[in-house]
Amino acid sequence: MGNGQEKQALGIGPVLEKFADVKRIAVLRGGGLGDLIFTYPALYALRDAYPDATVTLLGTPIHAAVVAATEGPVDDVELLPAARGVHDGPRNGERFDDDAEDLAALAAFFAAMRVREFDIALQMHGGGRFSNPFLRQIGARHTVGTRTPDAERLERNLDYIYYQNEPDRWLEVAGLAGAPAMIAPPLRARKEHRESIAGLRDHRYGSLVVVHPGATDPRRRWPASYFADAAAGVARAGAQVLIVGDHSEKALAQEVAEVAARQLVGESAVAPVAVRSVAVRSPAVRSVAGELEIGELAALLESATVMLASDSGPRHLAQALGTPTVGIYWVGNAFNAAPRGRALHRVHMSWVTRCPRCGADVTQVGWTAPHCGHDETLIEGIAVADVVQDVLDLTATSLLLRG
Template identity: 55%
Template sequence: MDHLTAEFGGAEQMDTAVGPVLQRFSGVRRIAVLRGGGLGDLIFALPAITALRSAYPGAVITLLGTPVHRSLLAAVQSAVDEVQILPFAEGVRPGTKDPAAVDAFFADMQRRQFDLAVQLHGGGRYSNPFLLRLDARHTVGTRTADAASLERTVPYLYYQHEPLRALEVAGLAGAAPVDLEARLAAAPSAGAAAVLPDDAGSRPLVVVHPGATDPRRRWPVAHFAELAAACAADGCAVVLVGDESDRPLAQRILALAAPAPVVSLVGELDLAGLVDVLAAADVVVGNDSGPRHLAQALGTPTVGIFWVGNMINAGPLGRSLHRIQLGWTTVCPACGIDVTQVGWTAPRCGHDDSVVAGVPVKRVYEDVRSLVSTPRPGRQG
């Protein structure tokens, strides 16, 4: 610990800490948290935000995020006070950059006079300079060797569990963990009953999300169809969910699973509706994707189909309510390139062949059956 003490000026060791928990900053009234990306990216950051809320209970926490983050946080209860939408900027939010919009964003943020800015968005090559433009009194975050330094940093190494990585960053600001994984409760709403099959309440509800941003993380459509048909044959209500981009996958699943009574809500739900459906489910089955991570945060049991490398970064920590099936492929099925060098460490090949295709339907089905029969905390049965 001597090198940490020398670098950080003393660290309080706590049994619940992921890394060193340093002295808290004084006079913190406004906190900015930088986290772009999709649903899963936000969910990975939430334990750190909860820790910051606990450490600085009187501060206003502003998430610098994306439109999907704003929509989700409007549908759940969380430690975030407000969401400010990031401008399109290289390495922070993909899109056509508008220099005037970027300048206007920073002018607005600087007027807020943040006391603490927290970088939870990658290794810092782009996000650290972005964070520094906020002109916050204190800055903490992750950093690769080629990234601009912040006041307090931890090394960014690609293979680290993302929620734990974010908690390690929160520790730099003196915030010890409250939860190791995100915990969310749906905001009051009309509930899922309006969109689910009429008899769904009398049968186990299995919700399936077949999509993933990276096609290589997708379990084959034929496997999802076989699973859906088997669950329906067992008397489960089976519902497909996803956004508009998942509609072709859902259509193929419905065709292959026919005549099984599988229902698709793909492309029909806003985020509040998705939250309601996931919270109502008895089991959610999905790839390493935002809806699966969201279901877990809502306390719904899940069966996740993960590539082994993604499991290190994004897999659930417990197994009582969350089961995983791993794809152990380490080379691209098409060209043989090493796919374990991912993220910023190496460019990826242009092939989209699934790296989880070898996960057997039987094993996923067995996990679903096990979880359907497992009493869920807070529910009767």
């Protein structure tokens, strides 16, 4: 555990004594969009426990974009240089390229961080083999974070156990810094981004369902044809469906939209609207992938009735914005990344534990075992009809809550 005096046990884990005279807090978190969202409950807890302190995120460009585009607990972002196990630079296949580490850039970063004189630095980036030595070099008065048995110790430490709900993990770390767990308020998209996406909403449809068919790891992706079937099913029930994704996912999103649209040919998801005696119809399903900046994506997700997605950053962002979600998970990812509540969030889990091609145990891949080299989806067995029913159920709940 830690070496601070235990004050109380509250929910997630022990809450130790607060540190004194805290004005500047740094939080180390690399990774992608979802990785940042997992830390937000802890960041809000730190903000609440140390209301006079600034919270600086040591993060990545996507993190900086999210912070700039939303109203949340982070005051500013310092961009991480490329560093093994903390922030990836260019890769050589699946191996981190040692040449990506610019030693001069790392030295300059650490020097700049030491000048800021952080009072607390928290490591919220994995088991600490690489991130704990990195954190110690910024020169904070106090250090807190997770560690595996082979990682350097910090002043206060939480044992890193791989299969744990990620937001809960970082709430435990915040607790070691004296910040009790709290119910985090939803993020809010900024007004200018809400105005920017206002034209995407077609109010002739009773609801808006946003679908994200992508995922960084191909094993976490529900097949595109399944997403298309689900999108068509939701559209038949009277929803407008927008498919989202980044630039790399444009082809995937377009495929989902086109297959769904073909299924809807000859069907009427919504009656035509007469405008100056001309019948006008907007497509019930279409892709906007690659068209939205992160702030616009946040505003769209905030305005959505429900979001449907595999385990992905946009799904986590939707949850943080307070939007009901239907998520499709491999069971191992569900332990770490699925929402805990079910009133506003539904989780469909695949219980596959072995690679469909070679039979390797995938429950340890990426943790205590190497990747077997196969990227077949692990969630193909989840039925479309069950997913659609949950989208429709949450649509009714969402519309009722929003009045």
